[in-house]
Amino acid sequence: MDANLDAAQRRRANRGLIAGLVIMTAGSFAFGWALVPLYDVFCRAVGVGNAEAKSGRSQAQEAIDPNREITIEFVADPASVGSFEFRPKVASMRIHPGKLYDTEFYARNLTSQASVAQAVPSISPSVGAKYFHKTECFCFSPQRFGVGEGRDMPVRFIVDPALPPNVDKLTLAYTFYDTTQSAAR
């Protein structure tokens, strides 16, 4: 252990200690990676985090409730008059919770230059907001339009069957913001 070792003994002691420390280093590296699955296991076992919710949601997508029908209304507003024409293709739909539906919104650039717009969604009543899931939406990314260009833009959504029974109508409203200025910066 101490300096009263001769050179050969010390070399052997050094090599053993270095090997141990290198193994410890490798172990720490492996532990860093193992934290990813370990967290998942831990959170499931203790019931914290959203690991359960994540797996629960994927089950909900298959569970169509054929006995219940609710109304979805669509509202579309440009944020400033004269920038865009913006309206839903259909004003409302009757849907079954737990089933995927598609609909489209139409927008046309009314300005004299190429424009970028961002749609911001809102669900009312707010108690229903967390049961309304958009799996695909034109509001996920900025929309670019040439001068005078107009097009249909898709929304795909599913309503969670856990929607409280007293809710029979949900309104999906979009506000369409002209973000050309901030997008150019």
Place this chain on the structure above:
Amino acid sequence: MAHDHAADTTHHDDHHGEPAHGIKRWLFATNHKDIGTMYLVFSLTMFFVGGAMAMIIRAELFKPGLQLVDPAFFNQMTTMHALVMIFGAVMPAFVGLANWMIPLQVGAPDMALPRMNNFSFWILPFAFTILLSTLFIPGGAPAGGWTMYPPLFLQGGNYVAMAIFAIHLLGASSIMGAINVIVTIMNMRAPGMNLLKMPLFCWSWLITAYLLIAVMPVLAGAVTMLLTDHYFGTSFFNAAGGGDPVMFEHVFWFFGHPEVYIMILPAFGIISEILPTFSRKPLFGATSMIYAIASIAFLSFIVWGHHMFVDGMPLAAQVFFMMSTMLIAVPTGVKVFNWTATMWKGSLSFEPPMLFALSFLFLFTIGGFSGVMLAIVPVDFQYNQTYFVVAHFHYVLVPGAVFAIMAAVYYWLPKWTGNMYSMGLAKTHFWLSTIFVNVLFFPQHFLGLAGMPRRIPDYAVQFSDWNMVSSIGAFGFGLSQILFVIVIVQCARGGKKASAEVWDGAAPTGLEWTIPSPAPYHSFAVAPELK
């Protein structure tokens, strides 16, 4: 191969009596004193590089509004300032001190693994060349904070790969340095230097080295996951692919919190050397000091959640992390009270190392208290992401870690150079530093409590006055450090000769005071006998 290597290192000292000349002495350095000097000079250089970045930050924040730099560059400055100061200034300074002092304190002829020592130093200039060169590439340097949270960090340009590679190199360098320290302390101590007799500086470094080995590889893993997420389409932290960005925070802070103690435990060791010397009394409760360091090191592994109270965490976890964090105040309190008791009824004298150590004791304690405040969950909800946090960690890192390093330099500089430095200039440096560091960081507490967010180039006008005061403190503190360089350069060039004991009437614990000043190029070629 391994055998040859070991044989070479063992016989190294017999072949070379004198240092090589010119650049070869430094490029191929295996002498612990040469490598220690290089580490310290490198650290001082990086201290000024990181300091220049801080000056840019404080100049922009001098007045509300955007005056000097654009916000993107400001963000690069805050990020790079942190990375440079942590990995370039503080950590290499402690490794440099370890290189110089551990063999001298335990009576070893050199570090146990001199060639690995050379390698671990020479990685640093390359790593920092890569890291700093990101300032000149298209898209600029990392700007998402030194914590590298995804997805923000991954939205950058080419810096992602360069910064991550630099961090891998720095991690490798730290781990090699740590292995060297452990092997030296465990296998190279002079006969009779048992572990409980060992100086506190060595003890603090032994524990720090184990912390480094335990957590630097975890950081390497975390940044590698960032790399594969960015370039190879994995989804460790990408919610769209089933990953979780909060997972990164958990892995990062599992490294990050022990890292905080990596930067302060060696400082504890230094202060535990200096206070007894200038109090002319042995350290009060030396054994309890060792247990305190070990408990702090252990606790550092179970408190990482306090960095992410607002990031989504169940109540039970918040309570656990709050309690475990507050528990750290107990061993830290043991240390502070022991240091105070060491001075009790001692015959004190106030040379520059003692002044810096006293300043450390007061100001580090302020940083510790604001840390306990931040540990309280409901309070953290308010303080999180404000200047209060900035004030807290700068109090523990600047008048904490950095002042301890300066104290160590002033304590051992005569041993390194053989000359006494100018006491007047050093004391001037001390007073300017201590006054300005408080002018700089104390008002940031007020700003944070008033709600000023951190990491912003502009702020609401009600924060103007204290920001101006803080910036004036910053410029004063920055300029004062030029005095530090002047004192060191003067001392290296010449001056009144220092005795072997250096500090008159001192009763220090380590063996470094038994050899002449300057410490000969080869010391303890024959192991000393302890009585």
